[in-house]
Amino acid sequence: MCQAVSVSTLPILVLAVHKFGEGIDIKTAVDIRHQILAGGGxxxxxxxxxxxxNRTQQQDxxxxxWNPISQxxxxxxxxNxxxxxNRAMEILDPAIREQVKQIIHKLLGGL
Structure with a gap:
């Protein structure tokens, strides 16, 4: 189950963790405009x-x-x-990648 996350909801956050080989990854979708994410789907x-x-615009x-062990x-x-x-599955724009990185680390880093 996927949950929306903002700074105010972090204490009650429960994310589903999916194992891929030896790694653990949490699927996220990040709203770069509102600086929130949904994770765990x-x-x-x-x-x-x-x-x-929740009224996020598709372009955002x-x-x-995200791997919680290696960050x-x-x-x-x-x-994407x-x-x-964006003509690829990978985020190509370095500025958008940086925004996604900052939001994930702000909201999930250290969990």
Whole structure:
């Protein structure tokens, strides 16, 4: 189940953790405008839906996976495929990648 996260909801946050080989990744969708994220869905699109249902605009949502052990972020998701904005599964714009990174580390870093 995917949950929306902001600074005020962190104390009650429970994220689903998915194992891939030896790694542990949490799927997230990040709203770079409102600096919130939804995390813990089976797929990034589950998290994207949570944000879109809460008045987030599609152009502000980016998918990434986060490893809570290494704190590493993987910027690949089907959510990121956009013919006019991003022509790959990976977030190509360095400025958007940095925003996603900062929001994930701010809200999830240290968990």
């Amino acid at each position: 089976e797929m990034h699109s589950n998290c994207e839906t949570v944000l879109l249902d 949502v980016w998918g990434a996976s 590493e972020i993987f910027y690949e998701s089907m959510v 495929l956009r013919p006019r904005q």
